[in-house]
Amino acid sequence: QVQLQESGPGLVKPSETLSLTCTVSGGSISSYYWSWIRQPPGKGLEWIGYIYYTGDAANYNPSLKSRVTISADASKNQLYLRLTSVTAADTAVYSCARGTTTVAHYFDYWGRGTLVTVSS
Amino acid sequence: QSALTQPASVSGAPGQSITISCTGTSSDVGTYNLVSWYQQHPGKAPKLMIYDVYNRPSGVSTRFSGSKSGNTASLTISGLQAEDEADYFCISYIGGNAYLLFGGGTKLTVL
Numbered sequence: 001q002v003q004l005q006e007s008g009p010g011l012v013k014p015s016e017t018l019s020l021t022c023t024v025s026g027g028s029i030s031s032y033y034w035s036w037i038r039q040p041p042g043k044g045l046e047w048i049g050y051i052y053y054t055g056d057a058a059n060y061n062p063s064l065k066s067r068v069t070i071s072a073d074a075s076k077n078q079l080y081l082r083l084t085s086v087t088a089a090d091t092a093v094y095s096c097a098r099g100t101t102t103v104a105h106y107f108d109y110w111g112r113g114t115l116v117t118v119s120s
Numbered sequence: 121q122s123a124l125t126q127p128a129s130v131s132g133a134p135g136q137s138i139t140i141s142c143t144g145t146s147s148d149v150g151t152y153n154l155v156s157w158y159q160q161h162p163g164k165a166p167k168l169m170i171y172d173v174y175n176r177p178s179g180v181s182t183r184f185s186g187s188k189s190g191n192t193a194s195l196t197i198s199g200l201q202a203e204d205e206a207d208y209f210c211i212s213y214i215g216g217n218a219y220l221l222f223g224g225g226t227k228l229t230v231l
Contacts, residue, residue: 004165044123045209045222062217095165105213105220106156108177110165 002027004096004111011117018086018116022079022096029053029077033099035107036070036081038092046092048081050104059104086118124149124210124223131229137198140226142210143191148221150191154213157186157195161206169208170195197228205230 008020022034035050049060051070060068069082079096093115097107125143132138142155149155153173158166168177170186173193183198193212197204210223 044224045211047220047222050219059217059219061219065217097166105154106168106171106211107158107166108168110158110167112163112165 002098002109004098004109006094006096006111006114008094008114008116010115011119012086012090013120014087014118015085018081018083018090018094018118020081020094020114020116022081022111024077024079024098028074029072029079030074031101033057033101033104034070034072034079035097035099035104036079036094037097038094039113040089040092048083048094050099051079088118090116091118092116124212124221126208126210126223126226128224129227129229131231132197132200133231134200134202136200137196138200138228140195140197140208140210140228142193142195142212142223144193144212144221145191148191148212148214149188149193152213152215153188155186155188155193156211157184157193158209158211159204159206160209166209200230202230204228 003025005023012018036048039045051058067084071080093113095113096111098109155173157170160166169184173188185196187194209225214221
């Protein structure tokens with residue numbers, strides 16, 4: 001059974017960089033599209049972006065594009081999210097999710113998510 | 121772009137059928153047959169129930185079905201069971217760089 005586990009600092013200071021890791025177990029990240037999604041407290045879900053496991057074909061939400069980078073390391077079976085210049089509006093539960101081998105618009109596996117709070 | 125519209129809550133008795141709607145616009149749900157549905161129990165990761173409007177992944181009960189009419193996609197659960205009580209949300213492909221739009225989620229209560 002494929003499992004996704006997000007990890008990283010739970011607290012980040014304003015203007016700093018948020019960095020998260022998604023570790024995949026029970027399967028390989030190879031051949032799949034991978035996305036990051038977030039949900040601010042009391043608000044709706046927001047797609048952050050996706051990447052093909054090779055690092056190619058990255059696509060980011062235009063509202064975050066200037067600040068976000070998604071990357072992957074197949075040798076470690078991990079995905080990464082980097083969000084720069086964070087503000088309180090970036091406080092959210094961040095989740096990673098697996099697309100398919102050909103498309104990234106639906107997800108057959110999700111992580112439970114990790115809460116990141118932006119505060120000084 | 122606004123989120124897809126879902127009812128905040130629906131309910132039904134065991135054995136009954138319920139339908140959860142997901143309403144978008146002619147730019148998203150109305151244009152693309154690329155709506156997916158997810159079930160999420162408290163504290164758990166979301167589970168894919170329907171993809172590309174109608175398709176059911178292997179292992180998902182046949183009691184779950186998807187459909188679409190115009191700008192509204194729907195998830196129907198027949199023969200309600202207590203274990204179906206959960207939150208359900210939809211996602212639609214919207215194309216371009218914005219790519220995906222999410223529904224606000226619906227809480228299903230099995231009476």
